[in-house]
Every structure is written in structure tokens, then in C-alpha cells.
Amino acid sequence: MEIITARQEQFINGELFHRYSGNPIVTADDWPYPVNSVFNPGAVKLPSGETVLLARVESRRGVSFLNVIRSDDGLTGWHIDPNPALVPEPDIFPEEMWGIEDPRIIYVPELEQYAITYTAFSTSGPLVSMAMTKDFVTFEKIGNITLPHDKDACIFPRRIGGNWLLVHRPETAHAIDIYAGSHIWLSYSNNLKTWTSTTPLIKARMGSWWDANKIGLSTPPIETKEGWLLFYHGVRNTAAGCIYRIGVALLDLENPKRIISRSKEWIFGPKASYELVGDVNNVVFPCGYTLNEKTGELRLYYGAADTSIAVAIGNISQILDWLVKYGERPVRRMTDNIKADAPE
Ligand code: BMA
Numbered sequence: 495m496e497i498i499t500a501r502q503e504q505f506i507n508g509e510l511f512h513r514y515s516g517n518p519i520v521t522a523d524d525w526p527y528p529v530n531s532v533f534n535p536g537a538v539k540l541p542s543g544e545t546v547l548l549a550r551v552e553s554r555r556g557v558s559f560l561n562v563i564r565s566d567d568g569l570t571g572w573h574i575d576p577n578p579a580l581v582p583e584p585d586i587f588p589e590e591m592w593g594i595e596d597p598r599i600i601y602v603p604e605l606e607q608y609a610i611t612y613t614a615f616s617t618s619g620p621l622v623s624m625a626m627t628k629d630f631v632t633f634e635k636i637g638n639i640t641l642p643h644d645k646d647a648c649i650f651p652r653r654i655g656g657n658w659l660l661v662h663r664p665e666t667a668h669a670i671d672i673y674a675g676s677h678i679w680l681s682y683s684n685n686l687k688t689w690t691s692t693t694p695l696i697k698a699r700m701g702s703w704w705d706a707n708k709i710g711l712s713t714p715p716i717e718t719k720e721g722w723l724l725f726y727h728g729v730r731n732t733a734a735g736c737i738y739r740i741g742v743a744l745l746d747l748e749n750p751k752r753i754i755s756r757s758k759e760w761i762f763g764p765k766a767s768y769e770l771v772g773d774v775n776n777v778v779f780p781c782g783y784t785l786n787e788k789t790g791e792l793r794l795y796y797g798a799a800d801t802s803i804a805v806a807i808g809n810i811s812q813i814l815d816w817l818v819k820y821g822e823r824p825v826r827r828m829t830d831n832i833k834a835d836a837p838e
Contacts, residue, residue: 528554548562579633590614593614678694709726723744773800780796
């Protein structure tokens with residue numbers, strides 16, 4: 495049974511991500527008015543070089559909205575836009591009754607706009623909604639694109655085989671359903687509104703695995719020469735509550751249904767005090783990244799313990815090398831016998 499080889503070598507070569515020394519970079523204390531918490535931001539680097547985060551802000555009523563914050567270097571000197579970018583509007587969008595959360599942002603060259611997919615907390619549970627922006631000043635809400643319970647979604651930045659693709663996390667609870675649980679799925683669309691041909695993509699592992707029972711997309715898919723790099727969170731249930739950690743998978747560029755490799759181990763998990771203790775202990779939850787194409791520096795912007803925003807910094811080539819070398823490959827399909835989920 496192979497259990498620790500990859501981790502040992504990873505330690506020799508150093509961790510794949512390190513924490514920025516100025517973490518957390520933004521907290522509720524930085525806000526110009528009283529809020530409960532600021533976390534789980536989407537992220538994007540504008541052509542001007544400015545880093546824009548779309549932060550989830552939880553009000554002191556418990557309802558979340560989204561606010562832009564900006565920095566020239568993506569690490570320091572954060573400016574908080576005085577007005578929220580997107581707020582729940584239940585009169586127009588009834589599915590937003592209990593708030594809007596956890597945005598993922600992706601630039602779509604064909605549309606010359608950024609697509610923002612976020613969780614709308616409806617009275618029947620979470621679902622996926624979409625909004626568009628060209629400049630992070632004005633926003634156009636499209637409305638919900640999936641039904642409850644569904645979240646952790648992002649579209650791919652370009653069509654593949656003529657279709658748009660959505661990666662998302664519908665939850666199925668039916669006992670006879672072999673996919674019952676919280677797994678990552680793919681759906682297809684030709685108009686960005688109606689999503690069909692929904693198919694399972696990455697299955698939560700089982701038993702004692704770090705990503706047993708519940709997984710979901712973290713940051714938007716990242717296109718590399720080797721394939722689409724997909725960071726995802728895995729949730730481990732313990733007697734003391736859940737632990738949210740991050741793993742990674744590589745999908746075929748022209749057929750993302752084919753998983754080239756999937757990490758057996760988590761590559762980033764709660765360790766610093768601001769990740770271990772907060773409104774929800776033991777949570778790292780990235781929703782956005784920025785990539786320096788020249789140096790390969792990859793920054794994951796994440797919510798820490800559902801309380802503040804922090805940054806983890808890695809290198810994309812190192813992550814790809816590690817994943818291809820130590821990941822599970824070929825990856826079992828979701829239809830494979832569940833016994834295969836035992837560690838080898
Ligand atoms: C998930 C989402 C996230 C949250 C995480 C930990 O289900 O709701 O917004 O950060 O739980 O509480």
C-alpha cells in the first residue's frame with residue numbers, strides 16, 4: 495500500500511504553496527462600516543496590472559453580498575470600493591433571498607467580458623447564478639443558470655467542440671443514485687443560459703480520504719499546455735467538525751471529461767492560526783487566482799476560516815510537474831467500482 499511517497503518527496507522539494515507573510519491581507523476590520531467577515535474572493539488581474547478581488551462580505555445580519563477590492567501589486571495597499579458590486583435583489587431575482595456568495599471570475603475573450611458565477615442562497619438552498627462585467631464598475635446580472643442544490647461553479651473561458659462548458663457541484667441525495675453525494679460535474683451549453691448533457695466529472699473519494707464525501711471547484715479552470723488545471727476543495731468530516739483542504743486535477747484540453755491526473759494528497763490545508771480559528775474553523779477556500787505568465791507565479795486568493803482573505807503563492811510549472819509525477823493516473827472513472835477508492 496503506497497501512502498507517503500509523494501508527500502515525502504514534496505517535503506524534500508519544499509511545499510507547493512507558501513503563505514504570504516502579510517496574511518491575512520484583508521479582514522472585516524479594514525471595512526469602512528461594520529461587517530461580520532470578508533472571505534472567499536474571486537480574483538482577476540486586469541490588463542492594467544491591477545489585481546481585483548470580488549470579496550464575499552457577510553453582513554452582521556448573516557446575509558452575504560459581493561464587493562470589489564483593488565491592489566496594484568495584489569498583496570498590499572488594498573482599496574475597498576465604497577459601494578458593493580453585487581447585492582442580493584430578491585424582488586428581481588427571488589433566488590437571491592438569503593444572499594450571494596463565493597464568486598468565480600473568468601475572462602471570456604469571445605464575449606470581451608468577465609463572467610462571474612456565484613452562489614445564490616435561495617429559500618430552497620444554494621444554486622448557481624451568473625453576472626457579466628467589462629470593467630468591474632458596472633455589472634449585468636443574468637440570473638440563475640442551475641437549480642438548487644448546486645454551487646462551486648465556473649464556465650471555461652472558451653468553447654470546446656463548439657460548446658460552452660460549466661463545471662459545477664450539484665448535490666444528489668437519492669439513495670439509489672450511484673452518484674449520490676457532492677461531486678464535481680460538467681454541463682454543456684450553446685447559449686450560456688441553458689445547461690444540458692450534465693455528466694459527472696470528479697468523484698469525492700470515500701472513507702478516510704481527505705476528500706471523502708464532498709468536493710467542489712475552487713478556482714476557475716486554468717488553461718496550460720498540459721491541460722486544464724483544476725483546483726478543488728475536499729471536505730473531511732471529523733468529530734470536531736469539517737476540514738476544508740485543496741487538491742488539484744488536470745483535465746484533457748480538448749476533452750475535459752478525460753482526467754489526466756488527480757492529486758492523491760491535498761496540496762494546501764489549514765495550518766496558520768487565521769485558517770484554524772474563525773467563524774468556521776479549519777477552512778481554506780480559494781475562489782480565485784492570478785498567474786504571472788512570465789515567472790509562472792500562481793497566487794491563490796482564499797477565504798481563511800470564513801473570516802478573512804489570505805494569499806498562497808506557488809509556481810505553476812512545479813505544480814504541474816508534481817501532479818503529473820505523483821497524481822493518480824490514469825484516473826478511475828466515476829462509474830468504476832467504489833472499492834477502488836481504498837488507498838493502493
Ligand atoms: C462551503 C461554502 C463556503 C464556506 C465553506 C466552509 O459549503 O458555503 O462558502 O466557506 O462551506 O464553511
